[in-house]
Amino acid sequence: MLTDPYNWIEQSLTTIHKADWYRSVQTIQSRSGAIVQLEGRKVINFASNDYLGLAADERLIQAAIAATQEYGTGSTGSRLLSGHRQLHRELENAIASLKQTEDAIVFSSGYLANLGTIAALVGKRDLILADQYNHSSLKNGAILSGAVVVDYAHADVEDLKSQLVQHRQHYRRCLIATDSVFSMDGDFCPLPEILELAEEFSCMVLVDEAHATGVLGATGAGCVEYFGCTGKTLIQVGTLSKALGSLGGYVAGSTALIDFLRNRAPSWIYTTALSPADTAAALAAINIVQQEPKRRTQLHQNLDTLKQLIAQKLPHLKLLPSESPILCISLDSAADALKVGQQLKAAGIFAPAIRPPTVPTSRIRISVMATHELAHLEKLVDVLSAIAR
Numbered sequence: 411m412l413t414d415p416y417n418w419i420e421q422s423l424t425t426i427h428k429a430d431w432y433r434s435v436q437t438i439q440s441r442s443g444a445i446v447q448l449e450g451r452k453v454i455n456f457a458s459n460d461y462l463g464l465a466a467d468e469r470l471i472q473a474a475i476a477a478t479q480e481y482g483t484g485s486t487g488s489r490l491l492s493g494h495r496q497l498h499r500e501l502e503n504a505i506a507s508l509k510q511t512e513d514a515i516v517f518s519s520g521y522l523a524n525l526g527t528i529a530a531l532v533g534k535r536d537l538i539l540a541d542q543y544n545h546s547s548l549k550n551g552a553i554l555s556g557a558v559v560v561d562y563a564h565a566d567v568e569d570l571k572s573q574l575v576q577h578r579q580h581y582r583r584c585l586i587a588t589d590s591v592f593s594m595d596g597d598f599c600p601l602p603e604i605l606e607l608a609e610e611f612s613c614m615v616l617v618d619e620a621h622a623t624g625v626l627g628a629t630g631a632g633c634v635e636y637f638g639c640t641g642k643t644l645i646q647v648g649t650l651s652k653a654l655g656s657l658g659g660y661v662a663g664s665t666a667l668i669d670f671l672r673n674r675a676p677s678w679i680y681t682t683a684l685s686p687a688d689t690a691a692a693l694a695a696i697n698i699v700q701q702e703p704k705r706r707t708q709l710h711q712n713l714d715t716l717k718q719l720i721a722q723k724l725p726h727l728k729l730l731p732s733e734s735p736i737l738c739i740s741l742d743s744a745a746d747a748l749k750v751g752q753q754l755k756a757a758g759i760f761a762p763a764i765r766p767p768t769v770p771t772s773r774i775r776i777s778v779m780a781t782h783e784l785a786h787l788e789k790l791v792d793v794l795s796a797i798a799r
C-alpha cells in the first residue's frame with residue numbers, strides 16, 4: 411500500500427507547533443505609524459521597519475497616486491520587455507546619487523536583488539564567504555549561485571581571515587557577503603576590516619544595507635557612509651521597503667557591475683518590473699531622506715533615550731549588542747519569547763517574538779522609529795519593567 415504523499419505536511423506542522431516555532435500573521439488595520447490598530451486595539455508599534463516614518467507620509471502617498479494615474483497599476487512586463495518607465499531610471503539615478511556610486515539598478519524586492527546579484531556574480535568554480543548570521547536572501551542567493559559557501563563566525567574578522575587563508579587559493583573568484591546592519595541582532599559588520607581583507611585576498615564584497623539605508627551615515631547613505639568607505643569598490647544591495655517606506659530592492663555600484671546585472675541577473679530579467687506606485691513612492695522617499703536629515707537625527711535621539719531609560723529602569727535586561735535602531739531582548743526559550751510578546755501586546759505594545767529557525771536564540775525584537783514620542787518609549791520601558799517583576 412502506498413502512503414498518502416502529503417501526510418508528512420501535517421506531521422511537520424505538528425512538530426513545528428510542539429517546538430513553539432509555529433508562525434502566524436497579525437492583522438494591522440490602520441496606516442503605518444508609531445501607533446497602529448492591531449486586531450481591534452490601538453498599540454504602540456515597535457515592530458516596524460519604517461524607521462523614518464515615511465510609509466504613511468503624505469508626499470509618498472501622493473507620488474504613488476500620481477504615478478498610478480499616469481501609468482496604471484501594473485508595469486505589465488519585465489524591464490527588458492514592456493515594464494520599463496522613465497520613473498525607474500529616475501529612481502536608479504537617485505539611488506546612485508544617494509550612494510555616490512556610478513549607477514544603480516532597481517529590483518522588485520530586496521530579496522530578489524540579493525538572489526539575482528549573487529547568482530550572477532559567482533558560480534561553480536567560485537567561493538562565497540558568508541557571515542553566519544546573514545539574511546535569508548543572502549543565504550539563498552549563495553545556494554542558487556552554485557558556488558561553494560563557507561560561513562565565518564559572526565562579524566569575526568579573525569575567522570574570516572583564517573577561512574580566506576585556508577580556502578581562497580582553490581577558487582577562481584571569491585565573494586564576501588554580509589549584512590551591514592544585522593536584521594535580527596542590530597549590530598554592524600566590521601566593514602573597513604572586511605574591505606582590507608578583500609583587497610589582500612582579491613575578493614569582491616557584497617554588503618546588504620537593508621537596515622542601514624536612510625538610517626546611518628551623515629546623508630543616510632548607510633553603513634558604507636557611516637564607516638567612511640564611500641567610493642570604495644564594492645557591491646551595495648538594499649531595500650526600498652524599510653526606511654524608504656515603499657517596496658523594491660536595489661544594487662548600487664560601478665557602471666560595469668550594473669550593466670552586467672541588467673544582462674545576467676535572473677531575478678531582474680525574468681520578473682515584472684516594480685509598479686509605478688512603488689517606484690514613485692521610493693523616489694519621493696529618497697528626496698526626503700536627502701532633504702530632511704532631522705528625521706534621522708530624531709531617530710537616533712529616540713534610540714539614545716530608549717537606551718538610557720532601559721539602563722536606568724531595567725539594568726538587568728539582557729539586550730543583544732546593537733548600534734542600530736534594532737534592539738533585541740534575549741530570552742531563554744521560544745516559549746518565553748512568545749509569552750513576553752503576548753504580555754507586551756496585552757499591555758498595548760507591539761514587539762514580536764523572533765524564534766528559531768529565523769535566529770539561533772529566541773528574542774523580542776524592538777525597532778525604534780523617528781516618529782516615536784517620549785511617552786511611547788517610557789510606556790515600553792514601564793511595561794517591560796512590570797513584566798520583569
Ligand code: PMP
Nearest residue numbers: 519520521545593620649651658
Ligand atoms: N536583506 C535584509 C538584511 C533584510 O532584513 C531584508 C528584509 N527582511 C531583505 C534583505 C529583503 O528585503 P525585501 O523585504 O525588500 O525583500
